Amino acid sequence: MGNISFDFTGRSVVVTGAARGIGQAIARRFADAGATVFMVDFDKAELDKAARDVGAIGIPADVSDTNDVENVITTVIAETGRVDVLVNNAGILRDRVLWKLTDDDWDQVLNIHAGGTFRFTRACVPRFREQGFGRVVNITSYTGLHGNRGQANYAAAKAGIVGFTKTAAKELAAFGVTVNAISPNAATRMTASIPDEKIAELTGPISRFADPAEMADAVCFLASEEAGYITGVVLPVVGGVSM
Numbered sequence: 001m002g003n004i005s006f007d008f009t010g011r012s013v014v015v016t017g018a019a020r021g022i023g024q025a026i027a028r029r030f031a032d033a034g035a036t037v038f039m040v041d042f043d044k045a046e047l048d049k050a051a052r053d054v055g056a057i058g059i060p061a062d063v064s065d066t067n068d069v070e071n072v073i074t075t076v077i078a079e080t081g082r083v084d085v086l087v088n089n090a091g092i093l094r095d096r097v098l099w100k101l102t103d104d105d106w107d108q109v110l111n112i113h114a115g116g117t118f119r120f121t122r123a124c125v126p127r128f129r130e131q132g133f134g135r136v137v138n139i140t141s142y143t144g145l146h147g148n149r150g151q152a153n154y155a156a157a158k159a160g161i162v163g164f165t166k167t168a169a170k171e172l173a174a175f176g177v178t179v180n181a182i183s184p185n186a187a188t189r190m191t192a193s194i195p196d197e198k199i200a201e202l203t204g205p206i207s208r209f210a211d212p213a214e215m216a217d218a219v220c221f222l223a224s225e226e227a228g229y230i231t232g233v234v235l236p237v238v239g240g241v242s243m
Contacts, residue, residue, distance in 0.1 A: 006224045009034035012080040013223070014072065014124075016063055016116060017090030018056075019046035022139065022184060025212035026087055026219050028054045033220060038076050040090070063090045063116030064108075073123040083127050085223045088117040088161075089139045091154075098152040106153045113157035114164065121168055121179070134177035135223040138165050142183050142238060162234055169232035178231035180222045184215045185238035 013030045017023040018039035027050070031037045037056035041047040044060040051058030059075055061068040076083050091113045094105035117138050128134030143151055144158025161181060169179040218237045221227055 006033050006220050006226070008085070008220075008223075011035045011084040012038070012076055012082050013085040013087070014038045014040060014076060014083060014120070015087040015089060016040040016061075016120060017139075018058075019043050019050045022212045022215050023087075023089040024050050024054065025216040026089065027056050029213065029216035029220050030085070030223075031055050035085070036080050038072070038079075040072055042090075063119065064111035066119055069116070069119040069123050073120075073127070077127060082131060083124050084131070084133065085135045085137070086120055086124050087137045087139070087219055087223070088120055090116045091139070091157075093151075094153060095150045097150055101153055109153040110157050110160070113154070114160040117161050117164060121164075125172065125175075125177075128172065128177045129175045132176040134172070134175070135227075136165075136168065136172075136177065136179040137219045137222045138179070138181040140165070140181045140183050140234060142185065142236070142241065145183070145234075165234065166232045173231055178222070178228065180227075180230060180232065181234045182215065182218050182222070183234055183236045183238060185241060 008030055013035040015023055015027045015037065018027045019041035027037050027039045031054050037054065039047060039051050039054065039056045039058050040061050042060065042062055047058040047060055057079065059072050061072050063069060073083060092109060094109050096105060121136055124134060138161050140161045141158040143155045144162055147155050165179050165181045172179060215237055218235060222230065222235065
């Protein structure tokens with residue numbers, strides 16, 4: 001972000017869905033800024049490799065399981081005595097047109113995206129309140145605001161995260177906690193198979209998908225002390241595609 005260099009020295013940061021893609025880039029950005037970073041993912045083998053590469057602590061967990069979530073936050077506090085920043089990035093896809101969606105397709109996507117966001121935020125709140133400080137950054141999606149064929153479950157989950165973000169921002173502001181979200185448009189495994197002729201439609205006037213590191217910069221800004229007067233915002237980091 002230009003000449004701005006955020007300092008997270010002494011801060012404990014939790015990033016979910018961190019084994020790859022945007023989550024891994026976010027974890028790396030916080031580690032580079034001096035934070036103690038805890039990377040959470042369901043895929044233990046990928047997570048262990050990513051955590052070594054980033055210089056972070058990997059904690060395998062299922063974000064849809066309350067016990068797993070509580071254990072992660074207990075571990076973070078045992079290691080560092082605090083939790084300062086939570087980035088809710090974990091998610092899966094189970095894409096089908098709605099009349100072919102199964103109950104399991106629906107439940108898994110909602111439980112991991114929206115449910116994981118809720119469970120991790122709830123688990124952090126007691127410590128945030130004690131500290132009088134906290135930052136939550138949720139990852140939502142353009143699809144959550146505009147829909148997309150074959151993604152009724154994903155769109156519902158991501159729209160739910162928008163409503164959750166705004167409600168949590170109102171409830172937690174009195175405790176020195178901000179809650180924001182970004183809507184990303186980055187190159188990941190999910191975008192790798194998109195045909196060239198569709199890329200222009202999906203990327204807006206900048207005509208490219210972002211590097212995941214560009215999403216990480218936006219998350220770091222919202223998590224910084226400098227962004228303390230920003231809460232309840234969904235920041236579209238989408239290259240102008242939402243105009």
